[in-house]
Amino acid sequence: MSIDPWYGRAMDRKLGLRIKRLIDIAGASAGLLAGLPVFLGVAAAVRVNLGSPVLFRQRRPGLHGEIFELVKFRTMRDARDKEGKLLADDERLTAFGKALRATSLDELPQLWNVLRGEMSLVGPRPLLPEYLPRYSAKHARRHDVKPGITGLTQVRGRNSLTWAEKLDYDVQYVDEWSLLLDLQILVETVLATVKRDGISAAGHVTMPEFTGTE
Secondary structure, eight states: OOOOOHHHHHHHHHHHHHHHHHHHHHHHHHHHHHHHHHHHHHHHHHHHHSSSOOOOEEEHHHEOOOEEEEEEOOOOOOOOOTTTTTTTTHHHHOHHHHHHHHHHHGGHHEEEEEESSOOOEEEEOOOOOGGGGGGGGTTTGGGGSEEEEEEHHHHTGGGGHHHHHHHHHHHHHHHHHHHHHHHHHHHHHHHHHHHOSSSSOSSSOOOOOOOOOO
C-alpha cells in the first residue's frame, strides 16, 4: 500500500508543529523561571528610568491575523505634544531604552505570549494591525504561522533590511520551515544579539512605517 507523498509531507509537518509547540512550552517555561532575577532587575530599572507602567502592551496580529496583546518592557517615554499626541519615536527613546533594545532584554516578557500559545520562540515578528490590508497576497502568507520572538528576518539583517526584504524572508521561513531551521535561527539570534547588528534602519530609531508600496 503506497502513501501519497503530499499526505506524508503534511503528516510530517503536523508532527513537527506539535514538537515545535512542546519546545516552545519548555523553552518559555525555562526562560521565565531561570530568568526571574533578570526580569525583576530589568523591571526595576524600567520603573526608575521610565516610570510606570513597566510593561508595554499593544495589539498585534498573530496566526491567521487573529489579534492578541503583545507584552514587552517599556523602552520609550510617554512624551506628548501640546495636543496630546505622542512625540516621534526618536524623541521618546532614551539611552536606557536603546540599551534595552540593543540587548533584546525588552523582548523577554514575550515568553509569556509564547507560553499562552499566541507566539512561538521562532517565527515572523508580529507587526501592527494596520499593516494587514497593506500586504500583497504573497506577503500576507507570513501569518500562516505563529509570530515569533525571533525569526529568519532578525538573523538576516533585522531593521537594516528594507520592508520588501524583511517580508520576503518571513515568507521564505513559512515555506522552508523545519525544526532544524528553528534551531539554526535560535543559535544565530544569540550571535546577532552579541554583535548588536541591524537594531535600527538608517535614519530611524527602529523602522519607518510600512506603507505597502514596496
